[in-house]
Amino acid sequence: MIITEVSKLQTLCEEVSSVEEGEEIGAQLLKELIESKNGIGLAANQIGINKRVCVVNVKEPLVLINPKIVEKSEEQFLFPEGCLSFPGKKIRTQRHVSIVVEADNHEGQLSFSAESDDINDAFECVCVQHEIDHLGGITMFDRKFVIEPYRAPKSYGRNEKITITNGIKTKELKYKKAERFIMEDGWSILEQ
Numbered sequence: 475m476i477i478t479e480v481s482k483l484q485t486l487c488e489e490v491s492s493v494e495e496g497e498e499i500g501a502q503l504l505k506e507l508i509e510s511k512n513g514i515g516l517a518a519n520q521i522g523i524n525k526r527v528c529v530v531n532v533k534e535p536l537v538l539i540n541p542k543i544v545e546k547s548e549e550q551f552l553f554p555e556g557c558l559s560f561p562g563k564k565i566r567t568q569r570h571v572s573i574v575v576e577a578d579n580h581e582g583q584l585s586f587s588a589e590s591d592d593i594n595d596a597f598e599c600v601c602v603q604h605e606i607d608h609l610g611g612i613t614m615f616d617r618k619f620v621i622e623p624y625r626a627p628k629s630y631g632r633n634e635k636i637t638i639t640n641g642i643k644t645k646e647l648k649y650k651k652a653e654r655f656i657m658e659d660g661w662s663i664l665e666q
């Protein structure tokens with residue numbers, strides 16, 4: 475059973491105490507993932523186990539026990555994402571182009587990067603970030619790409635009364651009179 479309640483998905487997962495415990499959870503996750511048919515990744519808290527284990531199955535099945543992202547590129551990219559906990563929902567998220575991960579069941583570091591001609595590399599890189607996010611109680615909606623609305627600078631009428639300041643004093647006067655202070659003496663308009 476895959477959990478779809480947001481409040482349960484926001485629970486922080488605890489580290490597992492051994493690789494064996496992690497592998498058992500990993501096996502359950504892979505079974506559930508394969509049964510889902512259309513999933514490419516799953517985190518333990520999505521099946522009600524609040525432990526830091528997740529699986530990714532893009533190029534090959536990958537179990538990550540107590541995973542941590544230890545490096546991430548500053549550069550990000552946009553990617554369409556879905557989640558087994560939110561069936562039918564697709565959103566555009568912002569993700570790091572490349573990451574380096576450490577996990578208790580892998581010696582050394584694992585590198586994932588979307589910078590290749592193989593689209594599966596991008597899917598895997600995004601999926602690893604998505605699943606590790608789950609373990610920290612973060613869903614894809616928290617990574618949603620939003621465009622900041624553009625705010626045009628306010629314009630003033632010639633006879634409109636405004637308040638200006640030079641940082642020490644303030645003056646209230648008509649815009650046409652204030653203009654000289656703003657242009658020549660470095661005064662600025664106080665937003666009201």
Ligand SMILES: [Zn+2]
Pocket residue numbers: 556557558559604608
């Ligand atoms: Zn998910």
